[in-house]
Amino acid sequence: MRRIAVASGKGGVGRTTIVASLGIALASLGKETVIIDGSLTTPDLALLFKLEKSVYTLNDALAGDAMFIDVMHLGPKRVKIVPAAVALEQIRKARPERLPELMRQVPKKTDFVLIDVPSGLSRETVSAMRAGQEVLLVATPEMTSISDAMKTRLIAEFLGLAPIGIVLNRVRREEFELTRNEIKNVPVLAEIPEDEKVRQALKQGKPLLELDSKSPAAKAIKELARKLLKMKGVASKTVISKK
Numbered sequence: 001m002r003r004i005a006v007a008s009g010k011g012g013v014g015r016t017t018i019v020a021s022l023g024i025a026l027a028s029l030g031k032e033t034v035i036i037d038g039s040l041t042t043p044d045l046a047l048l049f050k051l052e053k054s055v056y057t058l059n060d061a062l063a064g065d066a067m068f069i070d071v072m073h074l075g076p077k078r079v080k081i082v083p084a085a086v087a088l089e090q091i092r093k094a095r096p097e098r099l100p101e102l103m104r105q106v107p108k109k110t111d112f113v114l115i116d117v118p119s120g121l122s123r124e125t126v127s128a129m130r131a132g133q134e135v136l137l138v139a140t141p142e143m144t145s146i147s148d149a150m151k152t153r154l155i156a157e158f159l160g161l162a163p164i165g166i167v168l169n170r171v172r173r174e175e176f177e178l179t180r181n182e183i184k185n186v187p188v189l190a191e192i193p194e195d196e197k198v199r200q201a202l203k204q205g206k207p208l209l210e211l212d213s214k215s216p217a218a219k220a221i222k223e224l225a226r227k228l229l230k231m232k233g234v235a236s237k238t239v240i241s242k243k
């Protein structure tokens, strides 16, 4: 099982979009995949999959009121989605620091766990990162976005996660953008183009890979999934800390 924290320095760079579509892409390649919304104060995964009315959410599992298996919802291509609650009183009850510990309850047959890590440096950011063993960074191709992603990488490394690479999202190939060759100290695993289908999918309440699996962004995400499969991962040795 590989647990990958998907993290960025800045917010709004496309992390949740990538977690959702990458999860579906891995599942359609035959891998048991669980995607988790680690953004407890700004939960978006539920909205992307129309799960906002779910009876059980990650918040219940974090509060000790439900088992992890009870808060997994079946999504497209049999991807398992663990949404965080959208209602305010539910948001208040969750204890984000329990997320790393909760990973012990992930079904053993799982191949991939993707965790949507909230941006910033809050307690919930650190907890969501500590639930992973590897970190996949997401940034837009601008200096500030990449520089903030590199800071996130340092924090992830400090927490014991192995950085596997960076994904550049909303690539438009404009003159002032940073290119793959200008990013030196971390491998660029994918360049996902700016694609209007992404927002169209959001508007229609459908994940991108369900709306149009041949759109440019969808193709890049499927390619990223294939790349992840070829990598080894840091896997089983990593102990889940109790703190």
Ligand SMILES: Nc1ncnc2c1ncn2[C@@H]1O[C@H](COP(=O)(O)OP(=O)(O)OP(=O)(O)O)[C@@H](O)[C@H]1O
Residues within 6 Å of the ligand: 008, 010, 011, 012, 013, 014, 015, 016, 017, 018, 039, 042, 044, 119, 169, 170, 171, 192, 193, 194, 195, 196, 198, 199, 202, 217
């Ligand atoms: N490749 C893309 N092409 C066009 N629009 C995109 C692309 N990726 C993301 N978007 C749009 O950018 C916005 C932000 O995306 P998303 O919510 O996935 O970012 P996020 O990093 O999870 O944000 P937050 O920090 O708020 O959680 C959304 O409106 C999404 O539809």
Ligand SMILES: [Mg+2]
Residues within 6 Å of the ligand: 015, 016, 017, 039, 044, 116
């Ligand atoms: Mg998000």
